[in-house]
């Protein structure tokens with residue numbers, strides 16, 4: 013199975029990268045751009061064939077390594 | 092509307108970060124881990140209310156700035 | 171955080187004891203508001219008020235012919251000749267670096283940089299003094315990795331070379347690593363900027379990043395012990411943005427080239443509160459702030475949150491009349507926020523207005539003068555007995571012992587750390603890490619160079635705090651001297667445990683005495699410094715760690731010597747072995 | 748020589764570059780050009796210096812490549828002008844499509860701030876004419892994203908056209924995986940355009956132009972530039 017872990021900064025935590033991207037897009041002439049947040053995505057091929065177990069495993073990986081839960085939150089999707 | 096742009100390295104471009112993550116997960120005792128790829132996700136709040144137009148705008152942003160198509164591919168989702 | 175009823179209980183939660191709470195009520199002559207209580211609590215925290223350490227710090231010598239500004243300003247200033255000064259300071263970011271090593275260390279570097287450029291100096295060198303837990307502790311690896319990447323991530327990006335530092339490992343730092351960052355800058359002697367506000371009616375201007383809910387009560391946190399729940403209790407971690415810092419450095423230095431500035435101060439611990447209180451307090455004036463104008467990153471922020479936020483990369487400036495447009499144009503050029511958020515008054519009070527309501531109105535005199543000051547009980551340390559060489563037996567061959575020493579965590583190569591920092595940016599680094607006993611950085615456009623070092627051996631300080639303090643100063647002096655430079659002054663970072671314990675206060679006082687004696691003997695005064703107390707986790711303190719940052723000058727950088735020995739040179743040993 | 752250095756927000760090695768250029772130009776300081784400019788003064792050389800333009804956010808050099816000034820820089824290059832991009836400047840050149848390939852995160856995922864050797868692979872440009880073919884020079888590395896990538900066809904073309912300017916090497920000149928600090932394909936440290944006018948490289952020759960700072964292996968590059976442009 014494939015697990016997709018998306019890691020974003022928690023709301024309220026400064027996201028300087030997102031801010032810089034938003035600013036750059038405006039400079040390029042795109043308009044109507046509100047808040048921009050930048051995050052990470054990690055795609056994992058897992059040997060596990062049970063979707064529930066794969067999700068639990070990916071969540072454990074996120075807690076332990078993939079996300080820094082002090083400032084980041086994550087969500088896991090299994091496909 | 093919100094556009095979510097996911098940017099991944101193209102297949103064939105070495106992804107040292109993905110590899111390092113896979114390696115670290117194994118060191119932590121997780122097993123059954125195959126290929127790991129790391130990418131970026133950019134969430135944009137857009138004033139645009141038409142889903143089709145929002146998607147087209149986000150694609151233009153990805154082409155112009157958010158992805159480097161020499162090494163990266165992207166997909167856009169509008170929510 | 172929304173306002174809560176003010177009570178003694180809340181005061182205690184905010185870190186004020188019963189006596190301090192009583193004093194707040196007496197000063198106010200009424201029940202303080204929620205925001206006022208917040209202001210008192212951060213201003214009277216150990217971190218901002220130095221209430222446990224102040225009486226001891228007075229024992230340090232701070233004067234010499236070449237000292238331009240000693241402790242009391244944002245950083246120390248010494249004359250280095252040619253009409254130039256070196257401005258430098260060291261500061262800790264210990265607690266944040268344990269909770270979030272990368273951001274904690276990064277924002278530590280950002281904070282000390284601001285202390286230096288706020289005085290008009292262009293930063294030319296960074297150093298860092300680090301103490302970590304045992305290498306075999308799994309947590310240590312994460313902390314080392316994050317701290318080193320954080321220091322590099324910030325320092326490399328702002329373009330200030332990281333030229334030196336020191337690292338120790340010891341079990342006592344397992345739950346409480348130390349991250350002490352030092353910055354050195356250069357400014358013309360006649361263009362030094364201070365923080366004392368002046369000029370009734372002058373505008374108070376906010377520049378830099380927007381304010382969010384970051385690190386509210388960071389200063390009080392830095393003044394409390396850790397326990398198992400600290401990681402949950404912790405206020406929002408501050409995230410650093412070195413890119414904005416770089417722009418802020420350039421914009422501030424550009425503005426400093428005009429005559430627009432009356433006073434300037436970075437927003438460090440306790441953010442808007444401490445910067446505005448200190449600027450007005452030092453100038454003997456009053457200040458009125460209108461929080462509606464503060465650039466905000468989040469919606470619905472209260473006065474309390476804005477006054478206590480520790481969002482990074484922000485400065486407060488008092489402008490000369492008519493200078494607004496010049497200043498605004500510079501900050502807009504650098505894509506930074508710029509807002510007039512208040513003015514200087516003659517009331518001697520800080521008045522904070524938000525949405526048509528007066529949220530705080532505090533007399534500045536008593537807020538400063540009646541801040542708590544403690545002569546805490548002391549138990550003088552008894553130095554450990556000196557080992558008698560005659561009683562030590564050799565258990566392994568010398569060559570083997572030497573190998574073991576060289577491979578030990580405290581002596582092994584630091585290249586893994588130093589190579590993650592950019593030591594060369596600026597094109598003035600004459601001696602990089604590992605090349606000399608002190609880093610040598612030339613001053614662009616001059617032949618002069620500075621010799622810079624950080625030193626402390628916590629092991630010695632544990633065995634005998636007084637001798638350890640003395641030794642740290644002496645080692646800094648020797649390291650500078652060994653390069654051929656003339657030692658000028660030091661900054662210090664006093665990292666100790668809980669000052670409410672008499673034995674910890676004893677360590678602190680003894681270390682100060684040792685440092686003072688060494689400084690006097692060597693004519694090597696203290697011009698700036700920082701105190702970090704409550705470095706304890708679950709009741710266990712760190713080793714007493716008075717980190718010393720030393721600075722010297724060499725008239726001709728070409729004369730500076732490193733440690734590399736060339737073929738056919740003689741080796742000479744000086745001193746008693 | 749009339750040299751101009753482009754300043755992006757976050758550029759931080761402009762002084763290093765100015766010092767190196769002034770040193771070979773009888774003390775003449777290069778002009779500094781702000782990224783918002785849309786036209787350029789008359790120049791013989793444009794330098795995109797090192798640093799962290801736009802904080803290196805998103806991808807190093809991505810936002811700078813879209814700056815107003817880059818249109819003028821591209822026109823200048825297309826008209827045959829000389830453009831030198833160092834470190835972040837190299838990243839900007841690839842992001843702007845002025846040089847092929849891309850610079851990825853270092854294979855070791857860490858910033859590298861250290862000395863390294865590189866081998867001069869070709870000498871038919873003003874940037875490299877001061878060196879001998881195969882000469883080993885010591886330079887300063889200071890980057891987190893210096894891992895040069897291009898597809899195989901592009902790499903083969905670069906090799907075939909003599910566009911590989913510098914390769915990471917050992918001090919004695921070997922080029923192997925062991926001498927490759929950041930995972931760059933074929934050990935590439937710098938490439939040059941087909942017309943030999945646009946050079947991009949990751950290491951910092953400008954930091955070694957004075958023995959006092961530890962070396963002067965970068966000096967021949969700048970001396971060569973002055974000579975070449977005077978000719």
Ligand SMILES: Nc1ncnc2c1ncn2[C@@H]1O[C@H](COP(=O)(O)OP(=O)(O)O)[C@@H](O)[C@H]1O
Nearest residue numbers: 298333334335336337584587588603604605607
């Ligand atoms: N945290 C650090 N950051 C940068 N440089 C460091 C750090 N720690 C040590 N170094 C450098 O590595 C070299 C060796 O360190 P150390 O063994 O502590 O030296 P010494 O005993 O001569 O003071 C010194 O030049 C020092 O400045």
